[in-house]
Amino acid sequence: MRPSIRLSVNGESVEVAAREDTPLLTVLRNELGLVGSRFGCGQGLCGACFVLLDGVAVPACQTPVSQASASSGVVTVEGLSQCGTPHAVQTAILDGQAAQCGFCISGIAVRAAALLTTNPSPSAEEVAGALERNLCRCGVHRRIIDAVVAAGSAP
Amino acid sequence: MTSAPLVSAPPHIAANPSLGTWLSVVDGVVVVHVGKVELGQGILTALAQVAADALGLPVAAVRMRAAHTADGPDEGLTAGSLSVLQAGPALRHVGAVVRALTDGPRGDLTSYVARIAQLDPATDLCAVTPAPAAPAAAVGHSEPRLDLPDKVLGRSRYLADLRPDGLLHGRVLRPVTPGATLLALAALDPPGVEVVRDGSFVGVVGAREADVDVALSRLAGAATWSDGAELPDEDDLSAWLRAGAHEEIAVLDEGGPVASTHRASYFKPFLAHASIAPSCGMARWPTGPIGDRLHVWSHSQGIHALRDAIAAALGLSDEGVTVEHVENAGCYGHNAADDAAFDAVLLARSVPGRPVLLRWSRSDELTWGPLSSAMTATLAANMVDGRIGGWSHDVWSLGHSSRPGYSGAPGILAAGHLRVPSPVPPPTDPPLAAGGGTTRNSVPIYTVGPRRVTGHRRTSTPLRTSAMRALGAYLNVFAIESFMDELALSAGVDPVAFRLAHLGDPRAAHVVRRAADLGGWGRTLPDQSGRGIGFARYKDEGAWCAVVAEVAVDHEVHVRRLTVVADIGQVVNPDGARNQLEGGATQATSWTTTERVRFDRLRLTSDDWETYPILGFAAAPPVSVELVDSTAPSVGAGEAAQGPTAAAIANAVHHALGVRVRDLPLTTDAVVRAIEATR
Numbered sequence: 001m002r003p004s005i006r007l008s009v010n011g012e013s014v015e016v017a018a019r020e021d022t023p024l025l026t027v028l029r030n031e032l033g034l035v036g037s038r039f040g041c042g043q044g045l046c047g048a049c050f051v052l053l054d055g056v057a058v059p060a061c062q063t064p065v066s067q068a069s070a071s072s073g074v075v076t077v078e079g080l081s082q083c084g085t086p087h088a089v090q091t092a093i094l095d096g097q098a099a100q101c102g103f104c105i106s107g108i109a110v111r112a113a114a115l116l117t118t119n120p121s122p123s124a125e126e127v128a129g130a131l132e133r134n135l136c137r138c139g140v141h142r143r144i145i146d147a148v149v150a151a152g153s154a155p
Numbered sequence: 156m157t158s159a160p161l162v163s164a165p166p167h168i169a170a171n172p173s174l175g176t177w178l179s180v181v182d183g184v185v186v187v188h189v190g191k192v193e194l195g196q197g198i199l200t201a202l203a204q205v206a207a208d209a210l211g212l213p214v215a216a217v218r219m220r221a222a223h224t225a226d227g228p229d230e231g232l233t234a235g236s237l238s239v240l241q242a243g244p245a246l247r248h249v250g251a252v253v254r255a256l257t258d259g260p261r262g263d264l265t266s267y268v269a270r271i272a273q274l275d276p277a278t279d280l281c282a283v284t285p286a287p288a289a290p291a292a293a294v295g296h297s298e299p300r301l302d303l304p305d306k307v308l309g310r311s312r313y314l315a316d317l318r319p320d321g322l323l324h325g326r327v328l329r330p331v332t333p334g335a336t337l338l339a340l341a342a343l344d345p346p347g348v349e350v351v352r353d354g355s356f357v358g359v360v361g362a363r364e365a366d367v368d369v370a371l372s373r374l375a376g377a378a379t380w381s382d383g384a385e386l387p388d389e390d391d392l393s394a395w396l397r398a399g400a401h402e403e404i405a406v407l408d409e410g411g412p413v414a415s416t417h418r419a420s421y422f423k424p425f426l427a428h429a430s431i432a433p434s435c436g437m438a439r440w441p442t443g444p445i446g447d448r449l450h451v452w453s454h455s456q457g458i459h460a461l462r463d464a465i466a467a468a469l470g471l472s473d474e475g476v477t478v479e480h481v482e483n484a485g486c487y488g489h490n491a492a493d494d495a496a497f498d499a500v501l502l503a504r505s506v507p508g509r510p511v512l513l514r515w516s517r518s519d520e521l522t523w524g525p526l527s528s529a530m531t532a533t534l535a536a537n538m539v540d541g542r543i544g545g546w547s548h549d550v551w552s553l554g555h556s557s558r559p560g561y562s563g564a565p566g567i568l569a570a571g572h573l574r575v576p577s578p579v580p581p582p583t584d585p586p587l588a589a590g591g592g593t594t595r596n597s598v599p600i601y602t603v604g605p606r607r608v609t610g611h612r613r614t615s616t617p618l619r620t621s622a623m624r625a626l627g628a629y630l631n632v633f634a635i636e637s638f639m640d641e642l643a644l645s646a647g648v649d650p651v652a653f654r655l656a657h658l659g660d661p662r663a664a665h666v667v668r669r670a671a672d673l674g675g676w677g678r679t680l681p682d683q684s685g686r687g688i689g690f691a692r693y694k695d696e697g698a699w700c701a702v703v704a705e706v707a708v709d710h711e712v713h714v715r716r717l718t719v720v721a722d723i724g725q726v727v728n729p730d731g732a733r734n735q736l737e738g739g740a741t742q743a744t745s746w747t748t749t750e751r752v753r754f755d756r757l758r759l760t761s762d763d764w765e766t767y768p769i770l771g772f773a774a775a776p777p778v779s780v781e782l783v784d785s786t787a788p789s790v791g792a793g794e795a796a797q798g799p800t801a802a803a804i805a806n807a808v809h810h811a812l813g814v815r816v817r818d819l820p821l822t823t824d825a826v827v828r829a830i831e832a833t834r
Contacts, residue, residue, distance in 0.1 A: 023365070026364050026365050029364075030318070030364055033318070034309075035310075035313075035315075035316040035318070036309020037309070038315070038432065038484075039315060039433075040431050040432055040517070041433075041517040041763065041764060042516065043763055045763060045764040045765065046431060048432070076309065077308070077309030078308075078309045080309075081308065086307075090307050090308060093307050094299070094304060094307055097297075097300060097730055099307060100196065100197070100485060100734060101430075101431070101484050101485030101486075102195065102302070102305075102306025102312075103306070103313065103431045103432050103483070103484035103485065105306055105307050106306070106308075106309040125773075128772040129773060131771075132771055132772060135431060135769060136431070136772075137429055137484070137769065138431075138742070139740070139742040139744075139745070139770075139775070140734070140737070140738055141741060141770070142737070142741070142775055142776070142777050142778060144772075145772065145775075
């Protein structure tokens with residue numbers, strides 16, 4: 001009933017017992033202890049659970065675990081750090097204190113990290129465009145945009 | 156420690172006089188217990204700065220512990236921009252007593268902390284002469300937020316992230332429409348979950364979240380509900396608010412204007428808190444042995460009131476319930492946190508000894524959480540020789556408070572759904588002395604001749620409303636500041652000059668002038684662009700805040716830039732205060748340009764992010780904030796900007812188009828209606 005599914009998460013191969021249609025988000029949070037991808041809506045409309053699937057930011061709540069299994073790999077917010085060093089976007093967000101409640105921010109960091117791989121020095125308008133599928137309720141939008149721009153301009 | 160008090164202790168110390176309630180030393184670290192809770196506003200960092208200075212320690216040497224009913228001070232609600240004002244003096248007193256009893260931070264840090272550890276937790280803080288105030292070291296500096304690394308790096312930090320051993324997941328099935336009751340529930344035996352029912356309360360509990368979600372959707376198809384209450388016409392809420400029975404709130408009557416030359420009415424719709432996460436709660440029902448208590452984890456704004464409400468609803472003693480605070484997503488007022496905590500308790504009751512983590516759905520969060528009330532106000536003024544010589548303000552609203560414990564009822568959603576229900580009474584308002592609700596900021600700060608200000612709180616409603624940031628001040632300030640612009644323009648006077656001519660308060664005049672200067676007042680703008688100003692002193696005794704908005708209008712209203720100047724007294728954490736004002740102004744931009752709770756006559760229909768859209772990244776304006784340098788007592792920053800921002804945007808729209816839009820939100824439809832009304 002719950003077959004074993006193998007997938008790659010943050011560079012590690014893992015095996016979980018889950019139905020194929022179980023949302024990747026549930027598997028990450030409950031089976032793998034990766035709670036950094038947050039549940040905001042369960043409808044793919046807020047971006048709080050964005051993960052990278054084959055390098056593209058997708059809502060984990062709308063991604064069946066079977067799809068993740070068929071991909072080349074999942075990177076979550078926990079996987080943005082390299083050898084304990086936070087991603088440039090995360091450093092810039094902390095430097096700019098670009099969060100209030102912070103619930104949206106890990107999904108935003110994931111989306112922004114994806115942006116920087118395709119556009120290493122985005123303008124504020126390009127960052128805002130890239131974050132159109134992320135919601136922030138506390139009103140930290142401009143600090144976040146500034147932080148991502150700063151991360152892109154960093155040497 | 157038996158001597159009489161030598162100085163008067165701050166109120167929160169008098170209410171919580173034992174040292175051990177506020178402070179402990181754990182593994183060589185000073186742990187500060189506060190009753191105020193982190194809602195995303197950064198309060199724990201600001202209070203860590205205050206506590207560290209008071210103790211004579213660096214911020215890094217203190218650890219802040221979340222509020223806890225059994226083991227921490229009762230500091231009431233974390234609301235109303237009062238946290239620094241209330242908790243600050245208490246922590247300063249605690250630190251001053253600690254320094255008095257330990258001889259202060261002499262020698263190395265370790266020996267000082269060791270001396271603190273030896274203090275008697277039962278020490279009466281009211282019976283010790285505190286040491287003189289310590290110099291500010293951390294206070295006044297932009298200390299980075301203590302909680303942000305966990306959040307930005309994706310660590311476990313939120314209530315929704317808790318995964319204790321034996322955890323079960325829970326969901327609740329809400330009625331399809333407010334006021335409906337459960338008539339029948341077809342028998343289901345969903346695999347891996349237990350169905351919990353008590354009257355019209357239905358939920359599911361299970362070990363695997365995926366099973367619980369599947370079971371909930373099956374349960375929805377198995378339930379038959381009665382018709383609920385009829386909802387008002389969403390397009391005629393002004394008339395609905397003014398109809399029916401009201402409780403009159405006589406705020407001020409100086410005779411009012413005998414005659415009036417100007418009159419206008421303003422409106423805001425129902426708004427949702429729309430926190431980025433749905434509410435959740437966790438509870439563990441005791442297994443029986445004496446001393447085992449019901450334990451609840453909640454992101455409530457008031458854990459003591461929640462504890463009392465849970466106890467009252469279930470017939471338990473207050474001592475039998477412990478509530479501790481755990482952070483979750485941003486809280487902007489009385490949202491569904493308390494309701495979710497009680498839902499978790501009701502589910503946990505069926506599985507004693509197992510922690511149950513309950514989460515609402517996005518749809519329930521937007522439709523079953525308390526709403527911010529729709530409101531309408533009619534203002535009238537008598538203009539004499541270019542000056543205001545008489546003013547009246549009438550405002551109609553539902554109540555702005557239905558927090559746990561109000562009106563003598565538990566006041567938590569599911570309590571009204573139980574087989575033996577404790578119905579949720581109609582919302583009321585906080586007392587005028589606490590700023591009121593419907594009438595918050597309804598008295599103009601300007602010199603306007605004889606005034607008459609009256610609130611009219613509609614007493615019956617099928618929609619549950621409660622406190623959201625700024626409460627009635629959002630509409631009242633929008634109305635007053637729009638009306639001030641209308642009066643200025645009718646007198647042919649510049650709106651900034653007109654305000655200054657009617658302002659006697661120098662701190663008020665200062666922020667208005669500075670905002671105008673920094674916001675480019677009077678400078679030329681492109682076609683179909685406009686600039687507007689809004690100003691208020693929050694709750695009449697809080698922060699002074701002026702906002703200048705710049706807008707461009709094509710097929711819709713685009714807010715291009717906001718300039719905020721605020722006087723919040725002594726600033727504990729400048730960057731934190733700026734972040735609160737930026738966020739407040741940005742959130743208010745969303746309310747003002749975009750948001751409106753939608754419903755038909757049966758049910759709320761704005762139940763996801765597509766039907767309840769909020770401001771996105773591309774539409775969010777740059778916000779610049781200037782804080783007035785001050786050593787006056789601190790007041791809160793989180794609710795100062797909302798009303799001024801709404802008015803500044805509406806006044807800028809008028810400046811751009813020559814059309815006065817008095818109904819929020821300022822959508823294309825509202826602008827078109829306002830244009831048509833002028834023809």
